[in-house]
Amino acid sequence: MKFVGHLDMMRYFQKAIRRAGIDIAYSAGYSPHQIMSFASPLGVGLTSDGEYLDIEVNSSKTSEESIAALNREMAEGVEVVSYRKLPEDAKNAMSVVAAADYRISFSEEVAIPSLEQLTERFMMQKEILITKKTKKSEGVVDLKPMIYGLRAKNDTLFMRLATGSAANCKPIHVLEAMAEMKGQEETREAAAALEKLVVRTPYAICIHRLQIYGNTGSGDAPVFTALEDLGEEIV
Amino acid sequence: MNRLALSDEILLKIDKPARYIGNEINSVKKDLKDVNIRFCMCFPDVYEIGMSHLGIQILYHMFNQIEDVYCERVYSPWPDLDQIMRERHIPLFALETQDPVKEFDFLGITIQYEMCYTNILQVLDLSQIPLLAKDRTWDDPVVIGGGPCTYNPEPLADFFDIFYIGEGETVYGALLDVYRDAKAKGLSREEFLLKAANIPGLYVPAFYDVRYHEDGTIASFGPNRPGVPSVVHKEIMMDLDKACYPLKPVVPFVKATQDRVTLEILRGCIRGCRFCQAGMIYRPLRERSVESLKTYAVEMLKNTGYEEINLSSLSSSDHRELKELVTFLMDQWNGQGVNISLPSLRIDAFSLDVMSKVQDVRKSSLTFAPEAGSQRMRDVINKGLTEEVILNGAWEAFLGGWTKVKLYFMLGLPGETEEDIREIARLSEKVAKKYYELPKEQRNGKCQVTASSSFFVPKPFTPFQWVSMNTKSEFLGKARIVNEEMKAQLNRKSLRYNWHEADLTILEGVFARGDRKLCRGLLRAYELGCMFDSWSEYLDNDKWMQAFSECGIDIDFYTSRERDPKEILPWDFIDAGVTKEFLLREYERSKQAVVTPNCRSACAGCGARCYQGGVCFEN
Numbered sequence: 001m002k003f004v005g006h007l008d009m010m011r012y013f014q015k016a017i018r019r020a021g022i023d024i025a026y027s028a029g030y031s032p033h034q035i036m037s038f039a040s041p042l043g044v045g046l047t048s049d050g051e052y053l054d055i056e057v058n059s060s061k062t063s064e065e066s067i068a069a070l071n072r073e074m075a076e077g078v079e080v081v082s083y084r085k086l087p088e089d090a091k092n093a094m095s096v097v098a099a100a101d102y103r104i105s106f107s108e109e110v111a112i113p114s115l116e117q118l119t120e121r122f123m124m125q126k127e128i129l130i131t132k133k134t135k136k137s138e139g140v141v142d143l144k145p146m147i148y149g150l151r152a153k154n155d156t157l158f159m160r161l162a163t164g165s166a167a168n169c170k171p172i173h174v175l176e177a178m179a180e181m182k183g184q185e186e187t188r189e190a191a192a193a194l195e196k197l198v199v200r201t202p203y204a205i206c207i208h209r210l211q212i213y214g215n216t217g218s219g220d221a222p223v224f225t226a227l228e229d230l231g232e233e234i235v
Numbered sequence: 236m237n238r239l240a241l242s243d244e245i246l247l248k249i250d251k252p253a254r255y256i257g258n259e260i261n262s263v264k265k266d267l268k269d270v271n272i273r274f275c276m277c278f279p280d281v282y283e284i285g286m287s288h289l290g291i292q293i294l295y296h297m298f299n300q301i302e303d304v305y306c307e308r309v310y311s312p313w314p315d316l317d318q319i320m321r322e323r324h325i326p327l328f329a330l331e332t333q334d335p336v337k338e339f340d341f342l343g344i345t346i347q348y349e350m351c352y353t354n355i356l357q358v359l360d361l362s363q364i365p366l367l368a369k370d371r372t373w374d375d376p377v378v379i380g381g382g383p384c385t386y387n388p389e390p391l392a393d394f395f396d397i398f399y400i401g402e403g404e405t406v407y408g409a410l411l412d413v414y415r416d417a418k419a420k421g422l423s424r425e426e427f428l429l430k431a432a433n434i435p436g437l438y439v440p441a442f443y444d445v446r447y448h449e450d451g452t453i454a455s456f457g458p459n460r461p462g463v464p465s466v467v468h469k470e471i472m473m474d475l476d477k478a479c480y481p482l483k484p485v486v487p488f489v490k491a492t493q494d495r496v497t498l499e500i501l502r503g504c505i506r507g508c509r510f511c512q513a514g515m516i517y518r519p520l521r522e523r524s525v526e527s528l529k530t531y532a533v534e535m536l537k538n539t540g541y542e543e544i545n546l547s548s549l550s551s552s553d554h555r556e557l558k559e560l561v562t563f564l565m566d567q568w569n570g571q572g573v574n575i576s577l578p579s580l581r582i583d584a585f586s587l588d589v590m591s592k593v594q595d596v597r598k599s600s601l602t603f604a605p606e607a608g609s610q611r612m613r614d615v616i617n618k619g620l621t622e623e624v625i626l627n628g629a630w631e632a633f634l635g636g637w638t639k640v641k642l643y644f645m646l647g648l649p650g651e652t653e654e655d656i657r658e659i660a661r662l663s664e665k666v667a668k669k670y671y672e673l674p675k676e677q678r679n680g681k682c683q684v685t686a687s688s689s690f691f692v693p694k695p696f697t698p699f700q701w702v703s704m705n706t707k708s709e710f711l712g713k714a715r716i717v718n719e720e721m722k723a724q725l726n727r728k729s730l731r732y733n734w735h736e737a738d739l740t741i742l743e744g745v746f747a748r749g750d751r752k753l754c755r756g757l758l759r760a761y762e763l764g765c766m767f768d769s770w771s772e773y774l775d776n777d778k779w780m781q782a783f784s785e786c787g788i789d790i791d792f793y794t795s796r797e798r799d800p801k802e803i804l805p806w807d808f809i810d811a812g813v814t815k816e817f818l819l820r821e822y823e824r825s826k827q828a829v830v831t832p833n834c835r836s837a838c839a840g841c842g843a844r845c846y847q848g849g850v851c852f853e854n
Binding site: 002003004005007008009011012014015016017018019026031032033034044045073075076077201202203204 | 247258259490542571
């Protein structure tokens with residue numbers, strides 16, 4: 001599903017939900033649409049183990065039955081692993097998203113020397129300024145407060161990044177910023193290798209989303225709770 | 236996950252990579268160990284267009300029901316991928332297994348419009364299959380063409396091994412049997428084709444020779460060896476309820492042009508519009524029963540999850556049980572977000588009532604196809620739509636809250652005068668005027684009447700197959716006159732007028748009534764880089780002109796030349812049901828502006844009665 005875009009994925013689920021006979025609610029009006037919200041769009045080229053969408057239903061079978069019904073309608077490469085009931089007053093998935101975990105690996109033929117060291121140095125910086133271009137403007141953004149965690153292990157990077165409407169940081173932005181660390185002796189080689197990847201062969205970078213979280217704490221003291229844990233099994 | 240033919244690097248570089256990965260819902264997976272015949276079905280245009288085509292879904296479904304046959308799909312790679320595949324010599328692959336098309340037993344190409352001809356060459360070329368049929372061996376798939384354009388297959392004769400003339404549901408089984416037999420006996424490709432040529436409806440162009448007069452017209456046409464029929468009869472499925480129907484159509488990831496269930500409610504047409512090829516070659520009209528249609532609709536919506544169902548036909552209102560079907564659909568899915576679309580529907584009280592229930596009246600527009608501006612011209616083309624009917628329909632629509640009306644016309648119809656085309660603007664004005672007859676408090680702002688005109692291309696197997704087609708400058712001159720007349724109308728601010736591109740129409744005109752001599756020109760145009768000609772951003776008319784001139788092809792010979800009724804036409808060897816006598820009779824009546832009643836009112840003796848069914852035997 002790596003090559004299916006977000007909008008196509010939404011359409012895919014709208015149809016799958018109809019095929020599976022989920023009693024989804026429709027909006028009123030001339031062109032009624034399913035009441036459905038995706039937590040966070042996944043770009044083309046990314047893979048994931050932790051995607052969420054929430055829907056409003058008129059009635060529901062049990063979690064187990066619904067998962068089975070949905071999985072009978074899935075294409076190879078997509079699996080529904082959980083189906084849970086959210087509290088009546090829950091906000092939609094899109095608006096509760098606060099963070100996401102990613103695993104970044106590199107194609108077999110690519111090796112980045114001393115990736116751990118680069119990661120450590122990178123996180124020791126007080127601020128990580130990047131220029132972010134949008135359609136309308138260009139601005140300098142500090143990535144540091146949006147990186148909740150970053151570590152390297154066996155040529156693989158794991159990161160937890162701010163996600164959602166309030167603050168949003170993409171893994172590629174972190175990689176681009178890491179590739180800027182060419183100034184210091186210890187990190188020069190690794191940063192250069194990373195830069196080559198980002199610029200020349202971005203397809204060799206495998207970005208995999210692991211989990212999406214909501215914040216059940218406060219703004220200053222966030223507590224990241226996997227979206228799944230915000231709901232309960234229907235039995 | 237299945238293996239993909241293209242690397243991540245390529246897929247991430249090109250537009251809409253999901254076009255090329257297969258694995259769609261309802262696509263068929265088979266174990267190749269159980270498969271004897273691999274059939275690749277192709278629509279030679281971009282994926283989103285090809286996936287919207289019902290015919291391929293029918294045949295895909297039909298082939299895959301046969302146990303030892305595996306049918307897969309392929310579409311034209313978009314120019315971004317096309318370029319990469321050429322540079323890196325990546326062979327074109329089928330979507331399901333991602334295997335090269337060249338490894339298949341058959342490559343079936345549906346030919347829906349003339350301007351996809353260069354894309355056919357693109358598909359063959361990228362598949363690394365020799366472009367010319369004569370250069371192919373058993374190492375290549377058997378290349379077979381079907382669809383409406385095969386009613387004049389001659390401009391493509393050099394590139395196809397076989398053409399299937401008529402409806403696909405009938406004789407593919409026989410062809411596969413002949414193929415299995417040929418393979419078992421170790422027959423040569425030519426021996427196999429000879430057997431295929433004897434299956435009704437199949438035309439093997441290599442077994443026919445054409446000789447020409449000095450002026451370029453055909454002197455003789457016929458088989459070049461014994462045992463090959465001199466006439467090829469079209470194939471037709473008389474009992475549509477017995478035809479297979481794709482109840483589990485493939486649902487693409489990428490949004491297709493037709494993002495909905497297509498339910499073909501009838502085939503053929505009773506109207507007999509003299510310009511319309513579909514209305515002639517699909518004769519006689521045959522309906523699917525309302526019981527079948529109800530079952531199909533329920534099943535297909537359930538199996539696909541689509542939110543819209545499109546009732547498809549040449550003229551939906553002519554299905555005698557349409558009301559029952561539409562009422563059923565509306566009752567069944569009321570409030571569950573299933574939209575019903577009814578193109579080619581006559582505008583009357585019933586259809587307006589239906590449409591007001593399924594669409595947002597304020598946003599949608601109503602479409603009329605008067606085809607010609609003046610009543611005289613509508614009589615010439617046998618379009619049985621009067622000004623009164625149009626204006627009443629518009630009035631009803633305005634009363635119902637609609638404010639947008641679309642009107643479709645053609646320019647360049649035979650015998651057309653300047654007065655006739657000025658009537659296009661005047662009719663548009665009358666429609667707009669109707670709106671302003673509404674009391675002010677019932678109006679919803681201004682109305683918008685959009686008139687569009689396309690340029691008329693004479694097609695084989697129509698009463699106009701002999702007529703002269705307008706030249707580019709004639710076409711554009713006419714469009715200018717209409718535009719000027721539009722601007723002279725009182726309600727001009729409520730009128731819009733747009734017209735089609737003329738270059739494309741001329742090319743379409745060349746190929747529609749072309750002969751074998753065009754094969755060279757087509758090949759040359761492709762070599763020069765022509766592709767995706769139906770996409771205005773890719774049509775390169777200069778290259779086409781260069782190709783034609785290099786190959787000594789005179790455009791006017793094919794377009795503006797009026798044919799003598801005695802001339803041998805390139806498609807005369809095909810029996811499409813409608814007789815030449817009937818077409819000539821209709822041509823004569825058109826010159827007198829005499830209308831011919833529709834099939835249900837009175838039989839016009841077109842010849843389609845020979846199929847022993849359909850509308851000819853309704854009572």
